[in-house]
Amino acid sequence: MKTLAILVLCSLAAICLASDASVGSQPASDNNDQDGLFVERDLASTVVRQKRAAADLSLTQLESLREVCELSVACDEMMDAQGIIAAYTAYYGPIPY
Template sequence: MKTLVLVLLAAVCLCSGKTCTATYKATWAGHMLQREFLHQEGKKASTVVRQKRAAGELTLAQLESLREVCETNVACDEMMDTNGIIAAYTAYYGPIPY
């Protein structure tokens, strides 16, 4: 951000006339396009690289959330008592969403 401000100040100080203004606008537009491209590429990379966490890494709040869902189903609730919340939730509702 500081670099951008310095470039902006330098452009304003050096510019005089229409040709410099057009060059400055083109530079600014190029910067914004590059920034948007990098943002989009970052979003793509995060969806590709995103990894599932192991079941042991769930927080207490996440485990409680799974328990609440599983308790509404009698069969899941009984399986939760014998096999654990992760196994019961996965058996009845599929993969853990977090």
């Protein structure tokens, strides 16, 4: 697993170095072009990962959140009043899956 991570990092470094070399060979007037900097909203929404709704979580995932939240008395009480998603998010941050 570590060798795979190192291999990926080395390949990314090689790609970055190769792209920097090709940019340096272009004329200075072409470097000021920023058309590729912004993306259409619909394209960006497909690329950016959307937050999952509570209905998307399986029963096993909800149970694991419930088990974590039960360890804190305050989170457990909030879970009873406002639900597991609100309680977990308030005390432990965003849902990891």
